[in-house]
Amino acid sequence: MTCMVHIEFHARQESVEKLLGWLREIPPDTRCREGCVSVSVTRNQTTR
Secondary structure, three states, X not given: OOOOOXXXXXXXXXXXXXXXXXXXXXXXXXXXXXXXXXXXXXXXXXXX
16 A cells, blocks of 8 residues: 655744754655655745
């Protein structure tokens, strides 16, 4: 069975780099889990 999960984060400008660092650490562990097909991280670079 395939399950697709979408997670959206909203970060304050001063927290963006910390969040991106955390996101760089997490996917390798997630990818090694049984049943994982893919993990991708995208970033909306427009400012509000």
